[in-house]
Each structure stands twice: as C-alpha cells, then as structure tokens.
Amino acid sequence: MIKGVKLYLQGAFWLFVYFLVTLAPLFVLLLGPIPEARGFWREFSVALGFAGLAMMGWQFALTARFRRVKAPFGSDLVYFFHKQISFVAFFIILAHPIILFIISPETLQLLNLTTAPWRARAGVTAFVALFALIAISVWRKKFKISYDRWRVWHGLLAVAAVTLAMTHILGVGHYVGTPWKRALWIGYGIAWIGLLFYLRIIKPWLELRRPYRVDQVRPERSNTWTIALHPDGHKGIKFSPGQFAWLTIWDSTFSDKEHPFSISSSAERSEQLEFTIKELGDFTARIKQVQPGQSVYLDGPHGAFSIDRQPTAPGYVFIAGGVGITPIMSMLRTLADRGNRRPLHLVYANRDWENVIFRDEIQEIQTRLDLRVTHVLQYPPEDWEGASGFVTLELLKQSLPEKLGEYQYYICGPEPMMNAVEINLSKLGVPLTNFHSERFNLV
Amino acid sequence: MRRRYSTLVAIALGILIVILSVIFALLENLIGQ
Numbered sequence: 389m390i391k392g393v394k395l396y397l398q399g400a401f402w403l404f405v406y407f408l409v410t411l412a413p414l415f416v417l418l419l420g421p422i423p424e425a426r427g428f429w430r431e432f433s434v435a436l437g438f439a440g441l442a443m444m445g446w447q448f449a450l451t452a453r454f455r456r457v458k459a460p461f462g463s464d465l466v467y468f469f470h471k472q473i474s475f476v477a478f479f480i481i482l483a484h485p486i487i488l489f490i491i492s493p494e495t496l497q498l499l500n501l502t503t504a505p506w507r508a509r510a511g512v513t514a515f516v517a518l519f520a521l522i523a524i525s526v527w528r529k530k531f532k533i534s535y536d537r538w539r540v541w542h543g544l545l546a547v548a549a550v551t552l553a554m555t556h557i558l559g560v561g562h563y564v565g566t567p568w569k570r571a572l573w574i575g576y577g578i579a580w581i582g583l584l585f586y587l588r589i590i591k592p593w594l595e596l597r598r599p600y601r602v603d604q605v606r607p608e609r610s611n612t613w614t615i616a617l618h619p620d621g622h623k624g625i626k627f628s629p630g631q632f633a634w635l636t637i638w639d640s641t642f643s644d645k646e647h648p649f650s651i652s653s654s655a656e657r658s659e660q661l662e663f664t665i666k667e668l669g670d671f672t673a674r675i676k677q678v679q680p681g682q683s684v685y686l687d688g689p690h691g692a693f694s695i696d697r698q699p700t701a702p703g704y705v706f707i708a709g710g711v712g713i714t715p716i717m718s719m720l721r722t723l724a725d726r727g728n729r730r731p732l733h734l735v736y737a738n739r740d741w742e743n744v745i746f747r748d749e750i751q752e753i754q755t756r757l758d759l760r761v762t763h764v765l766q767y768p769p770e771d772w773e774g775a776s777g778f779v780t781l782e783l784l785k786q787s788l789p790e791k792l793g794e795y796q797y798y799i800c801g802p803e804p805m806m807n808a809v810e811i812n813l814s815k816l817g818v819p820l821t822n823f824h825s826e827r828f829n830l831v
Numbered sequence: 832m833r834r835r836y837s838t839l840v841a842i843a844l845g846i847l848i849v850i851l852s853v854i855f856a857l858l859e860n861l862i863g864q
Binding site: 403407410411414415417418422425427428429431432435436439440443461462465468469472473475476479480827 | 833851
C-alpha cells in the first residue's frame with residue numbers, strides 16, 4: 389500500500405479509537421437500569437462531567453509517546469492536540485458545576501470545603517488542580533517556572549485532578565451503581581494507572597537498560613555544540629532523517645528531566661548518533677560541560693518530519709533558520725550517504741555569516757549531492773553578494789525551482805519565519821500537503 | 832495547516848460531547864421517569 393494512504397488510514401483509525409473511548413461514558417450511561425430522572429439540566433450537567441473526566445484521563449495516552457499512535461500525525465501535532473483538547477475538557481468540566489449552581493443555588497454551599505461532604509471536596513479540589521494545571525502551562529514563562537519544574541508539576545497536578553475526579557464520581561455514586569457503568573470506570577481507572585505505570589516506571593527502566601556513551605562534544609558556530617554518542621552494549625536505534633529523541637543527560641531516567649533534540653547525523657550511520665544543540669536555556673547552556681565517556685539516555689526516535697515519509701518525491705526543498713538546520717542536516721547527510729542525486733534546494737537564513745552552523749560542511753556536501761544552496765543573511769558583511777534580509781516571497785521566487793508544486797518542502801526555524809514561509813509558499817501555489825514542519829514551542 | 836486540522840478535531844469532539852450529553856439528558860428524562 390502507498391505509504392501516504394497507509395498513514396491516513398492509521399490516522400483515521402486512531403482518531404476513531406480516541407473518539408470512542410472519550411465518548412463511551414455517554415453511551416454507557418444509558419445501559420442497564422437507569423436511576424430516577426432528576427430533570428434535564430441536572431442530567432446534562434452530569435453527562436458533561438463524565439465526558440470531561442474521560443477526556444482528562446485519556447490525556448495520559450496522548451502524552452505516552454506511543455510511536456505507532458503518533459506516526460500518522462507527528463509528535464508536535466499530538467502535543468498540540470493534547471493542549472487544545474485540555475481547553476475543551478476544561479470548559480466542559482467547568483460547565484458541570486456551573487449548571488448545577490444555576491439550577492440549584494443551594495449547591496453553592498458545596499464550595500465550602502470545611503462543611504461540604506467528601507465527594508464534593510474531591511470534586512472541587514479536582515477542578516482546582518485542573519485549573520492550576522492549565523494555568524502553569526499557559527503562563528509558564530510569565531510565572532518564571534523552569535521547564536523541568538513545570539514538567540514535574542504538570543504530571544502531579546494531572547494525576548491529582550483525575551484521581552480526585554474519580555473519587556468524586558464514585559462518592560456521588562448515582563450513575564456508577566450498575567455493573568456496566570462500574571466496569572467502564574474501573575476499566576478506565578486501570579488503563580490510566582497502567583499508562584502512568586508504563587510512563588513513569590517501565591519506560592524509564594527500559595531506557596536505563598539501553599545507555600549511550602558520549603564519544604565527543606565538539607563546538608560548532610553560533611554557541612552550538614554537537615554531542616556524538618554510541619550505543620553502549622546494545623544495537624541502538626534505527627531512525628529516519630529529521631526525527632528527534634528525548635535526551636536525559638545528568639539525571640536518572642526516572643527523574644523525568646529529559647529534553648527533545650533533533651538528530652543531526654546520517655540515518656545511514658546509526659551506530660553513532662549526533663545531536664547539535666544551541667545554547668538557548670538553562671539546560672542547553674550546560675551541553676558543553678558533557679564529558680566524553682559519560683552515560684546518557686535516549687527515548688526515540690520520534691517525529692514525522694522526514695524525507696522518508698515522502699520517498700517518491702522528485703525533489704526536496706529545505707528551508708532552515710539558524711539552529712533549525714539540525715534535522716535538515718540529518719536529511720542532507722543521509723541523502724549524501726545514500727548516493728541520492730535528486731534535485732535539492734536549501735534556503736538557509738541566519739543572522740550573519742559567522743553564525744552559519746555547518747557552513748563548511750554544507751559547502752562540502754554539495755559535491756556529493758545535486759544541491760543548490762541559498763544563504764540569506766540578516767546582517768551580511770560588506771562584500772556579501774548573496775541574499776540578505778528575510779526569507780521573503782521574492783526571495784523564494786528567485787531561489788526555488790520552476791516546478792514548485794512537484795517538490796516536497798521541509799521547514800524548520802523560528803516560529804515567525806516558519807509562519808511567513810508557509811504563507812509565501814501558499815501564495816506561490818505550493819499545495820499545503822507538500823509542506824512539512826514540526827513545532828515544539830508549546831509551553 | 833496541520834494545526835488547523837487539529838483545532839477542528841478538538842472543536843468537533845467538544846461539540847459532539849455537548850450534543851450527546853443533550854441526547855443523554857433527554858433520554859434519561861424519558862426513560863428514567
């Protein structure tokens with residue numbers, strides 16, 4: 389079967405499964421003996437509560453990094469969906485108490501945690517945990533919460549919100565008294581605990597058993613470092629060029645202090661992996677301190693940003709900004725190792741000539757590939773004869789091939805650049821299905 | 832573009848939940864008298 393069609397079918401299947409498990413509580417509510425009716429609005433509110441909890445609980449599956457589930461969509465899209473569906477779940481869950489307060493104002497007393505019954509305390513606290521979870525995610529930078537600390541709190545609040553909400557529905561008990569309904573919620577509870585167990589215990593343990601050893605840490609241009617690793621006592625991973633992995637460097641794999649980085653080396657040389665990392669934050673500023681011989685751990689490969697997803701394309705166009713070159717470098721190195729002679733175009737935007745990461749290697753690799761390179765500098769040197777400024781519509785028109793629509797496009801760089809490039813390529817008539825990018829700036 | 836599809840799916844799921852909740856509440860009031 390054609391790879392693209394297979395991926396679409398897989399995507400449709402996982403979407404169907406997700407809808408099914410999220411909506412199942414609403415169908416199961418009507419199975420078996422139904423308790424005495426309490427009016428439309430109350431039942432509506434209860435249904436929203438159940439569905440909201442199912443949405444929350446299945447978030448554990450969305451973030452569990454199951455490669456087969458993520459493959460059709462790409463990791464960044466699954467995280468983006470996770471973020472969006474959290475907002476939908478929040479408003480659905482918020483509607484649950486608000487409707488109750490409107491139809492029965494006396495239920496407002498349940499907000500008083502000193503006098504409210506335990507089931508109400510659990511419900512209110514679950515909502516507070518959910519609100520805190522969303523607040524620290526939306527305003528992480530504003531609250532000046534470090535990424536590592538945010539991840540810990542994100543996990544703790546998610547577990548607290550779901551556990552307390554389960555306690556709330558079991559405490560109220562109105563709809564979970566019959567075997568079908570009880571079986572559904574017990575099954576969901578077991579599945580969610582199982583997912584957590586897998587994520588926090590099994591997965592880190594598996595990673596710990598497959599360490600990597602650092603061979604070297606070498607400086608690149610623009611405060612960037614390449615860290616080269618080899619699998620220590622195992623076969624390592626097979627990856628597609630452009631994919632990324634989560635790296636744990638100084639901590640235990642159980643600590644959850646891992647960071648995603650693109651693999652920059654060739655997929656044809658998986659016995660040595662390289663990651664090229666720019667000093668941009670607390671964690672990345674320490675990369676240069678990594679010592680040869682040090683053990684690091686890796687979860688991957690992940691991601692759908694790869695030429696191997698479009699293997700039959702007649703040619704590829706790569707558009708990179710700054711350190712966004714790293715996954716593209718992996719694709720170029722892989723194509724060179726494969727002896728691929730398809731026409732390739734690279735538009736590479738940087739601040740200035742001195743900060744062009746892989747500048748020399750890109751020049752060298754042109755001898756092994758049918759590659760045309762357009763460097764774009766924001767602050768060019770005086771004698772610069774190439775393109776300057778930003779990756780504009782005019783620049784794309786001049787530097788890209790004539791049959792634009794036949795090529796596949798891989799875009800990686802700062803968010804504003806990626807947005808502008810996508811708009812400009814659309815204006816040039818490139819079909820949207822030919823754009824490929826991954827964006828991780830979510831929190 | 833991919834994000835737009837994701838947003839549409841999230842909104843569709845939210846709308847579906849509201850519609851099914853309305854249907855549930857109506858049925859529950861009919862059956863559970």
